[in-house]
Amino acid sequence: MTLLKVENVTKRFSGLTAVNECSFTVKSGTVHALIGPNGAGKTTMFNMIGGAFPPTSGNIVFDGTQLAGQPPYKRNRLGIARTFQLISLFNEMNVIENVMAGSFCRTKAGLFASLFSLPNATREQALTRKKGREILEFVGLDAGPHVEENLARNLSYGEQRILEIARALASDPKLLLLDEPAAGMNPTEKVRLAAMIRRVRERGVTVLIVEHDMRLIMDCADIITVLDHGSRIAEGSPDEIRSHPKVIEAYLGKGAA
Structure with a gap:
């Protein structure tokens, strides 16, 4: 098709x-x-x-x-999701947060619910984090606990390119x-x-x-x-x-x- x-x-x-x-x-x-x-x-x-x-x-x-x-x-x-010739990551965010950002187009909780940590927003964030970890494992980046603190800018060049692909995959393209x-x-x-x-x-x-x-x-x-x-x-x-x-x-x- x-x-x-x-x-x-x-x-x-x-x-x-x-x-x-x-x-x-x-x-x-x-x-x-x-x-x-x-x-x-x-x-x-x-x-x-x-x-x-x-x-x-x-x-x-x-x-x-x-x-x-x-x-x-x-x-x-x-x-449709894409990566770019020049790496375009959120360098001051950690690895898992970068992947979670790719899921934004699929989330349903609004700004108000997110700001006030309402139950639907909290559940959605937990599911998005779980999905992010699964994608990191799928692309071969370590999804261990230290990922929470590892900033994107601290990854090697090759790992940053893979992270950008992981973020694109998080949008379910x-x-x-x-x-x-x-x-x-x-x-x-x-x-x-x-x-x-x-x-x-x-x-x-x-x-x-x-x-x-x-x-x-x-x-x-x-x-x-x-x-x-x-x-x-x-x-x-x-x-x-x-x-x-x-x-x-x-x-x-x-x-x-």
Whole structure:
């Protein structure tokens, strides 16, 4: 079943065309990679799906809902969560609080109930904390008692990237957008990341990933869409993409194929 449909999407910034009449679909229950050389339009596409800015033309449909005009917080409620190229955590909050923050779009207790610690708010907070610990365990971060005091800024760089993914998962997404999640990770951390992405898929969450590390992409992606100069030039399985002449040309230059 198609979860995300991008239809003839174009994005122009003044005289620059960052994405040019691009179309692709993401099937539910897959890890779908979006790759291409620098400047291919990958992050621009992510920003349009996430709601950071609108397309100049074209349509983006998520789970049967047109996303045009939907702000990022409404897209999050619909089931879209994302991470960013630059880590964006609440550094002065501890690890479990960062994950709990991701559940905000699913909580029901209002401001008044939370401020005065009414029973419904207290119960909801306890459940949110329990869920946060389960997610930390799922992504492989230690969920022991000391997590309560461990500030996000004290984690290693790789652990901070995993924490950002954990926070996104706390919103119960149908679609998880990962924007260069392996950036700055060492080889061992990248192997663990690829395994975690596969576990996320097994959990029933569809993943759309932008990443420059081709070894990681080939290890965990089901389908790969390749962009170059804002246009789709190829799509297929990892085996099909690694030997595709247009992809080789885009990365290595004309004559390389």
